[in-house]
Amino acid sequence: MVTSELLTGLSSIILEEQIQGGSHSSPLLGNNGRITVFPKTEQEIADILQYANEKAMKINIIAGGTKRGFGGIEESADILLSLEQYKGVVEHSPGDMIVTVKSGTTYQELQDFLAEHKQKVPLDPALPKEATIGGVIAANDFGPKRLGYGSARDMVIGLRMVYPDGTIIRSGGKTVKNVAGYDMNKLFIGSMGTLGVISEITIKLRPLQQYESLILLSFPDGNLEDIHTFTISLLDSVMEPVALELLNPPLAEIVTGHRAFTLAISFEDVESSVRYQVDYVKQHKPSDASISILEQNDARSFWDNLAAVSPNGQQTVSEQTTKAALKVGVKNLDVVSVIKESQLLQDSHHLKAEAHGGLGTGLCKVYLTGTKDDVVSAITSLRSFAEHLGGYAVATHLPLALRQQIKVWGEKPSHFFLLDGIKAKVDSKRILNNGRFVGGI
Amino acid sequence: MVRNKVKTNDIHIINLAKLVSSPNAILYKEEDLLAYDCDGFTIERHLPRAVVFPKNTEEVSQIVKYCAENNLPFLARGAGTGLSGGAIPLNNEVIISLVRMKRLLEVDLENRRAVVEPGFVNLKLTNSISDKGYYYAPDPSSQYACTIGGNVAENAGGAHCLKYGVTTNHILGLEVVLPNGEIIEIGNGGIPDSPGYDLLGLLTGSEGTLGIVTKITVRILKNPEAKQTVLAYFDNIEDGSQAVSDIISSGIVPAALEMMDKTAIEGVEAAAFPVGHPKDIEAVLLIEVDGIAAGIEGQIEMILDVCRKWNVREVKAARDEAERGRWWANRKTGFGAMGAISPDYLVQDGVIPRSRLPEVLAKINHISKESGLRIANIFHAGDGNLHPLVLFDSRIPGETEKAIEAGSACLKVCADVGGSITGEHGVGIEKKEEMRFVFNDEEIIAQTNIRDVFNPDHLLNAGKLFPTPGRCAEVKRELSSKN
Ligand SMILES: Cc1cc2nc3c(=O)[nH]c(=O)nc-3n(C[C@H](O)[C@H](O)[C@H](O)COP(=O)(O)OP(=O)(O)OC[C@H]3O[C@@H](n4cnc5c(N)ncnc54)[C@H](O)[C@@H]3O)c2cc1C
Numbered sequence: 001m002v003t004s005e006l007l008t009g010l011s012s013i014i015l016e017e018q019i020q021g022g023s024h025s026s027p028l029l030g031n032n033g034r035i036t037v038f039p040k041t042e043q044e045i046a047d048i049l050q051y052a053n054e055k056a057m058k059i060n061i062i063a064g065g066t067k068r069g070f071g072g073i074e075e076s077a078d079i080l081l082s083l084e085q086y087k088g089v090v091e092h093s094p095g096d097m098i099v100t101v102k103s104g105t106t107y108q109e110l111q112d113f114l115a116e117h118k119q120k121v122p123l124d125p126a127l128p129k130e131a132t133i134g135g136v137i138a139a140n141d142f143g144p145k146r147l148g149y150g151s152a153r154d155m156v157i158g159l160r161m162v163y164p165d166g167t168i169i170r171s172g173g174k175t176v177k178n179v180a181g182y183d184m185n186k187l188f189i190g191s192m193g194t195l196g197v198i199s200e201i202t203i204k205l206r207p208l209q210q211y212e213s214l215i216l217l218s219f220p221d222g223n224l225e226d227i228h229t230f231t232i233s234l235l236d237s238v239m240e241p242v243a244l245e246l247l248n249p250p251l252a253e254i255v256t257g258h259r260a261f262t263l264a265i266s267f268e269d270v271e272s273s274v275r276y277q278v279d280y281v282k283q284h285k286p287s288d289a290s291i292s293i294l295e296q297n298d299a300r301s302f303w304d305n306l307a308a309v310s311p312n313g314q315q316t317v318s319e320q321t322t323k324a325a326l327k328v329g330v331k332n333l334d335v336v337s338v339i340k341e342s343q344l345l346q347d348s349h350h351l352k353a354e355a356h357g358g359l360g361t362g363l364c365k366v367y368l369t370g371t372k373d374d375v376v377s378a379i380t381s382l383r384s385f386a387e388h389l390g391g392y393a394v395a396t397h398l399p400l401a402l403r404q405q406i407k408v409w410g411e412k413p414s415h416f417f418l419l420d421g422i423k424a425k426v427d428s429k430r431i432l433n434n435g436r437f438v439g440g441i
Numbered sequence: 442m443v444r445n446k447v448k449t450n451d452i453h454i455i456n457l458a459k460l461v462s463s464p465n466a467i468l469y470k471e472e473d474l475l476a477y478d479c480d481g482f483t484i485e486r487h488l489p490r491a492v493v494f495p496k497n498t499e500e501v502s503q504i505v506k507y508c509a510e511n512n513l514p515f516l517a518r519g520a521g522t523g524l525s526g527g528a529i530p531l532n533n534e535v536i537i538s539l540v541r542m543k544r545l546l547e548v549d550l551e552n553r554r555a556v557v558e559p560g561f562v563n564l565k566l567t568n569s570i571s572d573k574g575y576y577y578a579p580d581p582s583s584q585y586a587c588t589i590g591g592n593v594a595e596n597a598g599g600a601h602c603l604k605y606g607v608t609t610n611h612i613l614g615l616e617v618v619l620p621n622g623e624i625i626e627i628g629n630g631g632i633p634d635s636p637g638y639d640l641l642g643l644l645t646g647s648e649g650t651l652g653i654v655t656k657i658t659v660r661i662l663k664n665p666e667a668k669q670t671v672l673a674y675f676d677n678i679e680d681g682s683q684a685v686s687d688i689i690s691s692g693i694v695p696a697a698l699e700m701m702d703k704t705a706i707e708g709v710e711a712a713a714f715p716v717g718h719p720k721d722i723e724a725v726l727l728i729e730v731d732g733i734a735a736g737i738e739g740q741i742e743m744i745l746d747v748c749r750k751w752n753v754r755e756v757k758a759a760r761d762e763a764e765r766g767r768w769w770a771n772r773k774t775g776f777g778a779m780g781a782i783s784p785d786y787l788v789q790d791g792v793i794p795r796s797r798l799p800e801v802l803a804k805i806n807h808i809s810k811e812s813g814l815r816i817a818n819i820f821h822a823g824d825g826n827l828h829p830l831v832l833f834d835s836r837i838p839g840e841t842e843k844a845i846e847a848g849s850a851c852l853k854v855c856a857d858v859g860g861s862i863t864g865e866h867g868v869g870i871e872k873k874e875e876m877r878f879v880f881n882d883e884e885i886i887a888q889t890n891i892r893d894v895f896n897p898d899h900l901l902n903a904g905k906l907f908p909t910p911g912r913c914a915e916v917k918r919e920l921s922s923k924n
Contacts, residue, residue: 093796095796096825170880173859176824177825178864180862180876180880181884183643183647184891189642191638207691208692236550239733273733273735276735329634329635331632333551392629409637410636413635419637419640
């Protein structure tokens with residue numbers, strides 16, 4: 001269909017000022033649209049989807065744009081559906097500790113709103129100022145405090161989804177427990193927008209911590225055995241760290257100023273409990289590790305800085321140097337090996353590798369900067385390292401050209417037919433975020 | 442060698458007997474099948490065609506393949522403690538009992554996980570690792586009997602799920618036999634976020650309608666450093682409910698926050714584990730806080746302040762582990778205790794936003810008055826999960842029906858305040874029609890569409906979970922299948 005026809009079709013659904021010809025961001029990341037639409041209501045989203053579905057037109061979904069480099073093998077779809085203007089808190093019930101929010105609300109906006117009520121969504125995703133809550137849930141992003149609070153699947157209790165044919169499907173509800181029917185929330189979390197557009201999200205909240213401290217243990221000799229042993233003893237103690245994150249030297253240098261393997265241990269609770277745990281770590285830390293302790297605002301700034309390190313799909317991509325981000329999943333303690341391996345990549349592949357991983361969660365984030373060829377071979381090598389350990393590596397940020405070259409999600413799982421079967425039932429014409437997920441779904 | 446000799450003309454039973462290798466691994470005589478005509482939901486009964494007891498995944502797969510090839514309905518069964526009829530053979534199913542697959546396969550304390558077979562009993566897991574200071578968090582009151590496979594199927598909860606989450610938050614990996622007999626592994630042995638749609642999350646709570654779980658990797662937790670347990674007695678149920686609401690919104694996350702009303706107290710005090718609750722009290726709260734010892738005292742103080750604000754008559758803290766144990770036994774045997782004050786009882790399982798507790802309890806009280814049946818309330822107050830227990834006498838003609846109606850009315854009240862019809866017991870047969878209180882036709886079809894991906898011929902546990910389609914739904918299904 002020619003663009004002008006598309007324009008006419010869409011302008012019968014939404015106001016002209018909510019439609020933009022073309023897309024204004026760099027083509028190097030892909031996931032664009034020939035036309036961008038900015039719906040402001042759920043009904044508009046539904047109408048746009050229904051229209052596109054009838055005409056079998058492809059739609060890419062975007063909001064903050066931070067994950068533009070995450071999956072997808074096309075430069076452009078017919079329509080780019082932007083949720084940027086679909087934002088705001090729909091309902092907040094402080095007594096029930098739940099909030100319902102529109103998906104285009106940025107993570108930070110939501111968190112600021114909740115902070116006024118001494119509450120929070122206990123996720124700590126990358127780039128909270130730009131990332132929207134819908135994007136965070138759709139991509140299942142998370143941060144180091146996942147150890148203490150869990151991930152999106154543990155806190156999202158209800159969703160309103162707009163299905164490709166424009167039907168509104170509610171899953172879950174507004175209660176913290178609910179087993180009526182299938183737990184469809186789980187299906188949509190992390191589905192990368194391939195099953196529907198997330199319209200509203202209902203989340204179970206936590207009280208804002210009364211006190212927080214962060215211990216940075218830095219290991220100048222890089223003795224990873226020490227880190228391993230200390231971690232095992234800490235995890236086997238009754239201490240309750242909410243984060244236990246290992247940073248490789250280049251990343252530690254960015255966020256702490258010291259180039260050394262660094263263990264970031266975070267405690268959040270009432271003050272007496274936090275102090276007790278900090279003392280425990282002081283007494284039990286390996287003798288050659290140097291320690292610094294950050295409290296309250298200082299601890300928060302550290303985590304904010306760490307969350308800002310990730311490559312951002314909003315920014316223009318340079319032709320010369322390639323940036324990539326990987327999510328690596330392994331068994332909890334194998335994180336030490338992955339962080340070490342990412343350090344070795346620097347020399348073997350002549351690039352910059354910044355990496356951190358949770359020793360109680362098994363999940364690492366690795367950021368690579370270098371030439372195209374070096375980045376590709378480093379990804380391949382890190383992926384096979386992770387697979388050797390029984391794990392996986394997913395490329396969460398890559399330029400389009402490299403996504404066409406490397407399998408972003410790795411090989412298809414053996415039960416791929418179930419995943420594809422689900423996609424086929426929900427989005428039979430494959431109009432939504434086509435090709436953005438596992439195995440080309 | 443055929444271990445299982447059968448005397449019957451039913452060729453399917455003869456063939457199934459060849460697929461199971463442990464001794465006495467098939468039941469097919471009517472007198473043996475009677476024990477399998479219902480589960481913990483006893484109002485409806487149907488006989489299965491046979492019950493088979495596979496001893497490993499391969500046998501499960503062979504049985505399922507046989508059933509699929511011969512068009513025989515089948516379903517999985519654990520301990521049969523389910524309260525919504527999920528394991529009842531509505532269609533003369535072959536029941537695949539997992540109780541002989543009950544091994545603890547692996548414990549990996551460093552990576553905090555354990556691998557069990559589906560017939561492994563919930564409480565045994567904690568008992569097997571408690572000497573090392575670890576436990577498995579989901580603790581349904583039936584945990585001494587129910588299987589972890591059954592817990593996965595129902596997404597079981599329990600008193601301590603308020604702080605630690607329900608079954609789904611603790612499942613890291615599953616091995617599943619699909620309805621065509623194929624064996625799949627999901628969750629990558631416990632590594633989180635395997636690429637792909639979250640089938641782990643989808644299968645957990647799917648009530649045995651998508652596949653048969655044959656191996657489970659679970660998360661295990663370190664015991665908290667300290668625990669403090671408190672009983673608080675209220676003269677007025679509204680005050681008790683307000684206290685619940687205020688405790689939660691004060692920023693404390695208790696490990697457990699349970700409530701019983703007057704009728705329930707009468708029951709538990711007349712049953713096997715009385716603890717001397719005052720007889721004239723309207724509500725008791727059982728509150729537990731756990732975590733780092735240094736932080737507990739302050740939290741208990743805050744809780745006591747809230748209780749005082751809401752006119753608590755008396756509070757007491759457990760003096761030792763033995764007393765704490767008695768209080769929990771008193772609470773956890775609460776359903777069965779109703780047997781001491783009523784010939785029959787029906788348990789319901791609505792969930793509500795906690796702030797609506799006072800209003801909902803008043804409405805349930807009204808339903809009780811209208812129906813003339815006593816309703817006891819024992820529940821997980823902290824997460825708004827009510828368990829109205831409708832007391833009745835099935836020998837009195839019409840009273841069973843009245844009890845079912847009253848139970849359904851309680852669920853309607855929950856749904857109407859923005860809640861749900863079930864928090865942990867599942868829909869099963871019992872609440873199929875009540876699904877319409879919370880989902881419209883399109884939403885139900887969205888779910889049955891997913892079922893059809895896994896279970897296209899509906900041989901596995903058919904007739905459960907979803908309401909009989911209305912006309913309008915049938916028409917839409919026609920349309921959607923033509924797409
Ligand atoms: C006194 C009492 C107290 C209870 N308290 C609680 C409570 O506090 N919290 C709570 O959540 N529940 C509670 N329950 C309900 C019940 O114990 C749980 O639902 C439990 O999870 C059922 O486990 P089971 O092994 O008995 O499963 P069953 O009753 O045998 O089966 C339940 C369902 O699971 C399916 N199933 C069983 N095993 C498998 C498998 N391996 N693969 C696939 N599907 C399978 C069956 O087909 C059926 O649909 C209580 C029940 C009783 C009788």
